[in-house]
Amino acid sequence: MRPWNFSAGPSVLPVDVLEQAAREMLDWHGSGMSVMEMSHRGKEFMQIRDEAEQDLRDLLQVPDDFAVLFMQGGAQAQNAIVPMNLLGLAGHNQADYVVSGSWSKKSFKEAQRYGDVRLAASSEASTEINQQTQAGFSWFPTPDTWEVRATSSYVHVCANETIGGVEFNDWPLLSVPLVVDVSSNILSRPIDFSKVDMAYAGAQKNAGPAGLTIVIVRKDLLGGASEYCPSAFNYDLVAKSQSMFNTPPTYPIYMAGLVFKWLKTQGGIAAMEQRNQQKSELLYRYLDSSDFYHNQVEPSVRSRMNIPFLLAKPELDALFLAEAEKAGLLQLKGHKSVGGMRASIYNALPLAAVEALVAFMKDFEAKHG
Known part of the structure; x- marks a missing residue:
């Protein structure tokens, strides 16, 4: 029996998925090619990509007015890519961030490089909850305490802080778009897309191996990228090219697709x-x-x-x-x-x-x- 792997990421993958990938390593479905050898524009990989997107949509019940993007750079790259795409949407180059742990703190720090980015709420300081002292980053600031500007283009939160072990998913219905980093709890529970306007995740915790970043974004938020946003990271361009603006992370997409199919078999x-x-x-x-x-x-x-x-x-x-x-x-x-x-x-x-x-x-x- 294999040992039990409790790694925070890259993390354990389903044995069924690993075994299928091993069987298909030299010859994917009679094509005579490994997935790693395929042209990303060939019909074989296009089938892999299309099935992966559809299976992800099915699993998370992603509405039709959301785009699903398969990108690169990990969730940390999204700390810059999000503001480069969304900060200008409301015309004031503003966004508000909820800081609840190490990862959202990094997101906040990076976003400040691109515009008027302020703290909506933070749990970095200790506080009293139910007559108990909670250390910094061991609690979550509830939405009723968030200070959100009406002129902000979006509010950013992290659903699950991998280091501190803090998870929150009871999102409010805001008057500005809500962007959620779901890197370490994607596919573990539903996402309410009536309240979440964009979700993104590095795949290497619950969705596959490192190298793939999943972005699920409301289509009407596309098209407002800053002039200094690299074209390969422009959500609108990536969406219009069906995640094929440049060579995508083909093998991680394939592996994530196998994970999605495995999840379907598990209920x-x-x-x-x-x-x-x-x-x-x-x-x-x-x-x-x-x-x-x-x-x-x-x-x-x-x-x-x-x-x-x-x-x-x-x-x-x-x-x-x-x-x-x-x-x-x-x-x-x-x-x-x-x-x-x-x-x-x-x-x-x-x-x-x-x-x-x-x-x-x-x-x-x-x-x-």
Whole structure:
């Protein structure tokens, strides 16, 4: 049996997908070519791309008035690409950002280079919630506290902070477009496109390997890119060329397409959401029952995808990781900026993996607690 991979990204992929990709590596569907060898404008790859887009639309119930773009550069490149495309829409070169962790903080910092970008709300400072002190970036600023300018072109938020383990998806209906970074929870739960006007994600957590960036954007937001926006990153040009303005990331699109088809066989987004709730609740239940481990995130915004936790004895961190690896539990080290541990339990990681992790944690606590 393969070890259980809890990597935050690039992350675990479904075994069925990896096995199919291996079978098709030298000859895709009798074409005599690997997908990596195909012309991106040949009929074979055009079929792969078209099916991937349609399957993604089906899974997320993307409305017809939204464009689906397959781009490059990762979500971090979108920190610049979003403002270069959208800042000028309302005519004032303004946008407001909600900062709820390390990734949205990076988005905010980068966007400030391109116009009048202000903070709508931030959870960087500690606060009191339900008579409990919550450390910075362990809670989420609720929408009723956001300071959004009526003249802004958009509001930007991050749905799931991979490092801090904070997740929020109860979006308000705003008078300005809402742009959501869904990199680490895309395809794990529905997206309400009646409230979300643009969603984007790096594929390497829940949708496929690194190299592909998914952008889902309302079509009437296209066409306002700044004059300094590179043509290859102009949403309107990419949409009009069906993500073929330049050579797209062909193999990551193919792999993502296989993931989309796998998700359909698993029951789609509703089934995955139920599984993710079950997995995360199992781990949080144990963490809450233990004095040896601790999760610092305010309970109402705990992530289903990324669960950070600390040991009561930090001097045991190295031993915990070494013993976990021996037990077949990989990539549990927390992000370097916060330390501790982090279990990323994306769609492709089954309940059995979380059960194995909890069993190991119980045993480790019994020995060292």
